[in-house]
Amino acid sequence: MSEAREYQHIGQRTIRPDGFDKVTGKANYGADLSIPGMIWGAILRSPHAHAKITSLDVSEAEAHPDVFAVATYQDFPSVNAEAVAAGTARKDLFDTAANVLADTKVLYHGHAIAAVAARTEAAAQAALELIQVAYEVLDPVLTIDAAIKDGAALLHDNMMTQGLLEPASAASNIAARMELKKGDIDLGFEAADIIVERSYETPTVHQGYIEPHATTVRFDDNGPSMIWCPTQGHFDVRARVAQLLNMELGQIKVVASEIGGGFGGKTTVYLEPVALILSKKSGRPVKMTMSREDVFRASGPASASQSKVKIGAKSDGTITAMQASLHYEAGAFKGSPMGPGCMTIFTPYDVENMYVEGFDVVVNKPKAAAYRAPGAPQAEFAAEMAVNELASKLGMDPIDLRLKNAAKEGTQTIYGPKLKTVGLEACLLAAKSSPHYQSTLQENAGRGLAAGFWFNIGGQSSVMIHLNPDGTGSIIEGSPDIGGSRASMQMMAAEVLGVSPSTLNPIVADTEHVAYNQTTGGSRTTFATGMAVIEAAEDIVDQLKARAAELWNVTPEQVDYKNGVAYNLSSDERLSLAEICAKAEKTGGQITGRANINARGAGPSFAVHLCDVQVDPETGKTDVLRYTAIQDAGKAIHPSYVEGQFQGGAVQGIGWALNEEYVYSADGVMENAGFLDYRIPLASDLPEIETIIVEVPNSFHPFGVRGVGETGIVPPLAAVGTAVSEAIGLPITSLPCSPPKLLELIMKRG
Amino acid sequence: MKTHVSTVVNGDAVEFLCSPSDTLLHALRNEIGLTGTKEGCGSGDCGACSVMLDGALVCSCLVLGVEAQGSQVETIEGIAHQDKLHVIQEKFLEHAALQCGICTPGLIVSTKALLEENPAPTEEEARYYLAGNLCRCTGYDKIIKAVMDAADVMRQGA
Amino acid sequence: MAALTYHAPNSIDDAIKILADASLPPKVLSGGTDLIIQMQRPKAPESLVVDVKKIPGMRDAEWSEDGLTLGPAMSCAEFTKRQDIKSIFPGLVEAAYLIGSTQVQGRASLGGNLCNASPAADTIPALIANRAICVIQGPSGTRVVPVEAFVTGVGKNCLEQGELLAALTLARPEPGTADAYLRFIPRTEMDIAVAGAAVSLTLDSRGVCRNARIAIGAVAPTAILVPAAEDILVGERISDEVLAGVAQAASDAASPISDRRGTVEFRRHVVGVLTKRATLIAAERAGAQL
Structure with missing residues (x-):
């Protein structure tokens, strides 16, 4: 593909097709569907962080006249019937089941135990009081240190650490260990003139989507049962529920409602299987919603972490060795993003010798879920802080140090492949010449810079494009639109077909009306589903040429198609797309393009962020003065939404760095389960978030697209952390940089 | 025991039944069927359920349904005139000021209240006025640009 | 959410009678920004809610020779817009302006903030610094209590059953204040x-x-x-x-x-x-x- 390619629609700032409904209140989100005859479900949650359930008696609730059904773990047929001996996938299923309704133990405060469906929401809540649970309370394990120390209470009696060099001999709270290496780390440190070594920690944080989880379901014995829910992946909801309830995929239809934010947190199931059990048992449609408190207590936080980083370099700034040991909290069940953390931590650097080991540790907190570049912000925070410390010790500009060691085309990653063309150097150079970096720093302020990397993924997408007899059409896709992706699908199809984007209506179809699509996650939608849209549109172009050829009585090779018009190369005849559609009846019927792909070649995305802060020396309060996000988008299909991704990621990262954290009591109760005390950034907390879109095309995508959604949350932790370090003159090693923590540092400094 | 409430929503006379403990948010969504007003927290901390009650911007989750008796309520559904969007709505779309869109109804209701109260806000005033409307997707940048642009256009039109 | 009985009396006397005769724990509803959240908690007791906003004068603020008489149910949004008050008590107005969001200020009142008696209430220190006085009416008449004596503990105030905070008064400060x-x-x-x-x-x-x-x-x-x-x-x-x-x-x-x-x-x-x-x-x- 050519970089100088001229586009008609790509790169424009069109109005999103779903916009009208979303600014007028017409768009239907998770909690917005009600069905005649519907009853309400509610969930009883554990008051303890760690306890054995010694008895569970739901008979009184079941007997109540307002109650139609009660569900417990025993209602999962597949889990209940079979031993847990089977393979990993089954074990994960076991975890999912025991997370949505506890089995014999409760593993975090807020862990679901039983569910009730009753005539009204209030009746369902009231009926929960009728359920009798007896507990044997156990010591809560709330930190990595507490989980891995000798004699720690075990969350899972049979959990043996996977990935050890020798098979584990005793159960442990460490679910897994992994290591990655490249070169010879010892030789690397021997070659170093200077070594920086430090430990860092990050807190448990929440994705903080504004829409709580919600679902409305209708079990149907005679046809597909329906699940309506806000999810990033309705096909995965279908698969999970089918596995848990021992149903075939064809027996379940999942409708993805509009989704009020997810950021990775809506890639699993919580309410859906429970609601379907209640619906099956009651014979009625069931609606369930989580309160905000439930969302904090029982849905996907992102893992807290502890990281040790050691970096060696020559005095000229050549980095010779990078080493890290990373611990991630998985929450109550194994599966923290320790893997991607290990893989991403040093990828911005082309360094010969690297060694990373990671540990996945269970603790009595909700099971961690994906959060925007899962695992990378925690790990790269540690690496970038240490690199900035190295720059400072070497007396080098942090951009120059990074440019000297930057990953580029051909760099061997620690996790396997060599990098293809990437945009890190371009981002660093853009940062260096940015108005922000050129500006003078205010008095008492600090400036921080950090790089960030995320892989991005491709995967399976399925798309159909139907054309109408008047030339308008619809794009049937299956990627829930979480931030404007319908607009980019419309633009890409319009670009290929040479028509106005507004003539094509993108529809996120349910699981019955389009073939399988992977979850909206991994920054894959504009890349992979976009690729399928392009392929489906190209399929249409081929058909349009064939139809025109038939009308002209020539071969398709004698037809050219450009900007929405077919040209007869052997005469001056031409037919527009609309004209061909109008005559489709005479040439074999209507026209549908389709594509079912497994997209490869997702281009990794690098970003560089700049942050200026001021810290009040008397209170420890940090103000963000200026912020710039620079990132390689490959090609920005809709620049406004690309900028929006950069800005949104940056601000989530700023929140993570400054104020967000789960605060636990000694007995494991989250004390700030609400937006009042779990403090996400407000409009008044922030300056403008400046953006620079760098475009280093991804050669695997027809338009050069790289995913852009996730990388933007990776650099802010260290950009803010470094700026705060500079402002107070002390190293920051622990997030969040909350006022009490900073004030304590400042007072100690004197 | 449910209470009968007569009120005016977006200019239409509306009657509904609700328990005295039900919030106005619950009544709007579940009794009247206006689901454009969203619930994000139920505790007045996110602004997704913002509505106008007798001219005051409020969180409808912090108002009892029975308090709406004899009141004027304005919701997101009353801001456009049929298919003609309000300038604020147009500017939100033009500036890509929404990603997922769940906070958008509340933000548009709040922005309208802001600009009626202060037709020429500074950016800082707009940021503080809208501080009670949480958005997790956008980082607020494009929202504030849309608000400032809408203010300009509305002043020219006035 | 707890079951409740709702009353919206039109006079102080009616309000006092409802409060005095209440068989359920009575709760005075002003802005509701604390009360409604408390009532929504699981296991919140059944209660009797007396909405005082329809009582004449409860949402007004008027100056006399002596100073300001403030209706305790006036919303912070209305209060902070009053330039006449801001010019005399800018700190008190700032305190009201700091309560919650614009939306919360659309409902929350100074009287509610005071009666709720949170240790962290913003307007209470500002009222105390300005020597504000609580005018309390009840079945046995009217009494006055300084704000610092009105609040007796975390979430506690000195109101007896049947009593209502009817007004707050602030003396006009002397010059140079x-x-x-x-x-x-x-x-x-x-x-x-x-x-x-x-x-x-x-x-x-x-x-x-x-x-x-x-x-x-x-x-x-x-x-x-x-x-x-x-x-x-x-x-x-x-x-x-x-x-x-x-x-x-x-x-x-x-x-x-x-x-x-x-x-x-x-x-x-x-x-x-x-x-x-x-x-x-x-x-x-x-x-x-x-």
Whole structure:
């Protein structure tokens, strides 16, 4: 593909097709569907962080006249019937089941135990009081240190650490260990003139989507049962529920409602299987919603972490060795993003010798879920802080140090492949010449810079494009639109077909009306589903040429198609797309393009962020003065939404760095389960978030697209952390940089 | 025991039944069927359920349904005139000021209240006025640009 | 949410009768921004709600010769728009402006903030610093209580069954007087005060402090006066040394707790900083040349 390619629609700032409904209140989100005859479900949650359930008696609730059904773990047929001996996938299923309704133990405060469906929401809540649970309370394990120390209470009696060099001999709270290496780390440190070594920690944080989880379901014995829910992946909801309830995929239809934010947190199931059990048992449609408190207590936080980083370099700034040991909290069940953390931590650097080991540790907190570049912000925070410390010790500009060691085309990653063309150097150079970096720093302020990397993924997408007899059409896709992706699908199809984007209506179809699509996650939608849209549109172009050829009585090779018009190369005849559609009846019927792909070649995305802060020396309060996000988008299909991704990621990262954290009591109760005390950034907390879109095309995508959604949350932790370090003159090693923590540092400094 | 409430929503006379403990948010969504007003927290901390009650911007989750008796309520559904969007709505779309869109109804209701109260806000005033409307997707940048642009256009039109 | 019975009386007398005769625990509904959340908690007791906003005068603020009479149910949004009040009590208006979001201010009232009696309430220190008086009406008549005596503990006030906070009165300050209120929160908005400080000062024409009243919040079970800081100020011009003393006195007077919003050490230190800064602002407003 050519970089100088001229586009008609790509790169424009069109109005999103779903916009009208979303600014007028017409768009239907998770909690917005009600069905005649519907009853309400509610969930009883554990008051303890760690306890054995010694008895569970739901008979009184079941007997109540307002109650139609009660569900417990025993209602999962597949889990209940079979031993847990089977393979990993089954074990994960076991975890999912025991997370949505506890089995014999409760593993975090807020862990679901039983569910009730009753005539009204209030009746369902009231009926929960009728359920009798007896507990044997156990010591809560709330930190990595507490989980891995000798004699720690075990969350899972049979959990043996996977990935050890020798098979584990005793159960442990460490679910897994992994290591990655490249070169010879010892030789690397021997070659170093200077070594920086430090430990860092990050807190448990929440994705903080504004829409709580919600679902409305209708079990149907005679046809597909329906699940309506806000999810990033309705096909995965279908698969999970089918596995848990021992149903075939064809027996379940999942409708993805509009989704009020997810950021990775809506890639699993919580309410859906429970609601379907209640619906099956009651014979009625069931609606369930989580309160905000439930969302904090029982849905996907992102893992807290502890990281040790050691970096060696020559005095000229050549980095010779990078080493890290990373611990991630998985929450109550194994599966923290320790893997991607290990893989991403040093990828911005082309360094010969690297060694990373990671540990996945269970603790009595909700099971961690994906959060925007899962695992990378925690790990790269540690690496970038240490690199900035190295720059400072070497007396080098942090951009120059990074440019000297930057990953580029051909760099061997620690996790396997060599990098293809990437945009890190371009981002660093853009940062260096940015108005922000050129500006003078205010008095008492600090400036921080950090790089960030995320892989991005491709995967399976399925798309159909139907054309109408008047030339308008619809794009049937299956990627829930979480931030404007319908607009980019419309633009890409319009670009290929040479028509106005507004003539094509993108529809996120349910699981019955389009073939399988992977979850909206991994920054894959504009890349992979976009690729399928392009392929489906190209399929249409081929058909349009064939139809025109038939009308002209020539071969398709004698037809050219450009900007929405077919040209007869052997005469001056031409037919527009609309004209061909109008005559489709005479040439074999209507026209549908389709594509079912497994997209490869997702281009990794690098970003560089700049942050200026001021810290009040008397209170420890940090103000963000200026912020710039620079990132390689490959090609920005809709620049406004690309900028929006950069800005949104940056601000989530700023929140993570400054104020967000789960605060636990000694007995494991989250004390700030609400937006009042779990403090996400407000409009008044922030300056403008400046953006620079760098475009280093991804050669695997027809338009050069790289995913852009996730990388933007990776650099802010260290950009803010470094700026705060500079402002107070002390190293920051622990997030969040909350006022009490900073004030304590400042007072100690004197 | 449910209470009968007569009120005016977006200019239409509306009657509904609700328990005295039900919030106005619950009544709007579940009794009247206006689901454009969203619930994000139920505790007045996110602004997704913002509505106008007798001219005051409020969180409808912090108002009892029975308090709406004899009141004027304005919701997101009353801001456009049929298919003609309000300038604020147009500017939100033009500036890509929404990603997922769940906070958008509340933000548009709040922005309208802001600009009626202060037709020429500074950016800082707009940021503080809208501080009670949480958005997790956008980082607020494009929202504030849309608000400032809408203010300009509305002043020219006035 | 708890079951409740709702009344919206049209007169104080009716309200008092409903409150006095209540068989369920009675709750007075003003803005509801605390009350409705409390009532929504699981296991919240059944209660009788008396909405006082329809009572004439409850949402008004009027000046007389003596000063300001404030309807306790007036919303913060209405209150903070009153330039006539802001010009006399800028600190009190700032305190009301700091309560929650614009939406919360659309409902929340000074009377509600006071009766709810949170240790972290923003307007209570500002009311105390301005010597506000509570006018209480009940079955046995009217009584008056200063704000600092009205609040008796965390979430507790001195109202007896059947009594209602009918008005707040603030005397017109003597010339040379000004107030200020500052609080500390981790963000710029929306949070509950981690510490707060209200100061009202009277300066003479030479800038010497003739009168001072300092109240601090969120650092003890109730907002408290800091006489030691007042003593340091009275008779002095504002100087760095005086301000340092004021800060220290406020920190010394604090007896905070550690919780999710802050530690003992943090609150103790920061309340001193806030007191110092609020003193400076009040002094500038009172005409000090600094």
